Amino acid sequence: MASALRKFPFSLQILLGLVLGVALGFLARANDLSWLASTLDTVGGLFVQLLKLAVPPLVFTAIVVSVVSLRGVANAARLALKTLLWFAVTALVAVGIGIGLGLLTDPGRGVTLDLGAATAPKRTGSWTDFLTGIVPTNPVGAFVEGNVLQIVFLAVVVGAAALLVGEAAEPFVALNRSLLEIVQKALWWVIRLAPIGTLGLIGHAVASYGWDLLAPLAKFTTAVYVGCAIVLFVVYPLLLVAAGRLNPLRFFAGAWPAIELAFVSRSSVGTMPVTQRSVERLGVPREYAAFAVPFGATTKMDGCAAIYPALAAIFVAQVFGVDLGVGDYLLIAFVSVVGSAATAGLTGAIVMLTLTLSTLGLPLAGAGLLLAIDPILDMIRTATNVAGQAVVPTIVAAREGTLDRAAYASAGRRDLTEPDEVTHPTPTTPRADKPTPVPAGA
Numbered sequence: 001m002a003s004a005l006r007k008f009p010f011s012l013q014i015l016l017g018l019v020l021g022v023a024l025g026f027l028a029r030a031n032d033l034s035w036l037a038s039t040l041d042t043v044g045g046l047f048v049q050l051l052k053l054a055v056p057p058l059v060f061t062a063i064v065v066s067v068v069s070l071r072g073v074a075n076a077a078r079l080a081l082k083t084l085l086w087f088a089v090t091a092l093v094a095v096g097i098g099i100g101l102g103l104l105t106d107p108g109r110g111v112t113l114d115l116g117a118a119t120a121p122k123r124t125g126s127w128t129d130f131l132t133g134i135v136p137t138n139p140v141g142a143f144v145e146g147n148v149l150q151i152v153f154l155a156v157v158v159g160a161a162a163l164l165v166g167e168a169a170e171p172f173v174a175l176n177r178s179l180l181e182i183v184q185k186a187l188w189w190v191i192r193l194a195p196i197g198t199l200g201l202i203g204h205a206v207a208s209y210g211w212d213l214l215a216p217l218a219k220f221t222t223a224v225y226v227g228c229a230i231v232l233f234v235v236y237p238l239l240l241v242a243a244g245r246l247n248p249l250r251f252f253a254g255a256w257p258a259i260e261l262a263f264v265s266r267s268s269v270g271t272m273p274v275t276q277r278s279v280e281r282l283g284v285p286r287e288y289a290a291f292a293v294p295f296g297a298t299t300k301m302d303g304c305a306a307i308y309p310a311l312a313a314i315f316v317a318q319v320f321g322v323d324l325g326v327g328d329y330l331l332i333a334f335v336s337v338v339g340s341a342a343t344a345g346l347t348g349a350i351v352m353l354t355l356t357l358s359t360l361g362l363p364l365a366g367a368g369l370l371l372a373i374d375p376i377l378d379m380i381r382t383a384t385n386v387a388g389q390a391v392v393p394t395i396v397a398a399r400e401g402t403l404d405r406a407a408y409a410s411a412g413r414r415d416l417t418e419p420d421e422v423t424h425p426t427p428t429t430p431r432a433d434k435p436t437p438v439p440a441g442a
Helices: 002-007 008-032 034-072 076-105 127-134 141-144 146-190 192-211 213-245 248-265 270-283 286-299 303-319 325-338 349-362 372-401 405-409
Strands: none
Touching: 008 034, 008 076, 008 192, 008 248, 008 372, 034 076, 034 141, 034 146, 034 192, 034 270, 034 286, 034 405, 076 213, 076 286, 076 303, 076 325, 076 372, 076 405, 127 146, 141 146, 141 325, 146 286, 146 372, 192 372, 213 248, 213 303, 213 372, 248 405, 270 372, 286 372, 303 325, 303 349, 325 349, 372 405
């Protein structure tokens, strides 16, 4: 049975779960089957909980190992700087598209919502909260609370210290490598449940919202999906061609499993093992991928931190009758580039949205107007995030001349969930001279 299921392409399994989820959701809504809606909610909720369970150990060990692995990468400092630069450039392009669509569509004009019922979300963000929230008061508390931003800070500090200590830190680094492999193996078991999780998540969304709730927010919802689609299928392909001289179709063939899983799971961090495997299969050297992907999964958020907050800020300003000027739009762009780590790779982008609203002086209660449809918007946002997390290391590797172009040309010909294709984030013995390209078909 397991063998037969494995032969059925994973992407088709997810698609089947998506279709069945939509059908069951409409069935539950049309016939007022509360038990079915509750069951779908439970199934989807359990899947997300399992993903979140792996987040703290996965983020910490992955970043520690990725920082240490930089000593096995030639010109590591330059690679890291170029990666962060491309993160910023693509974020600026994405936020520009979000602002442009907002000015073009006026998503908040004519929207009639009960503003009196709008309340600020429980989780809010401000620059003070963001800056002070980076450093944990208790390292154990960061893991208990699942504060990904603080875990990232701890991991970077510990990884940098281990890198400088050198040979004496090898037992600690080896322990983190082993823990990372164990966590990733367990997470792959969860990922194999993605078709069932998809059924529950999509089914519950349809049963809860249907089309009624989307009607007054249809223009805004459409703008978010169109903006993400432009970045996904226009901006990224153009960058691949212009900056890397790469065929975009081969990129999507290799990265699509990660993009697809991100769409249904709504978690960049939960998708990270699939993203890293996709990037390695596209020919990016394993040592560099082990650095770029974990950092991208926690800081590279073109959907959640660029397109969405730009459109949402314009929407809230128009609903509350506040005029935005050129300076406000520049602030939106600044917040998108600098504050994207506030999204922390988990489901939802409320913290980033409230950070943007507070910076512009807009009512935080405006975020409450969008909370109900956030799960629907978060699917395309997260898919865009993950695509950006894959496209940047691919472009950087291509420009550095370390991309295995034979592997890139053959990407997408095998299912990422096949057990004989499991890869580790770094080799047991790091190379000190230059990155080792991933062979074609690895």
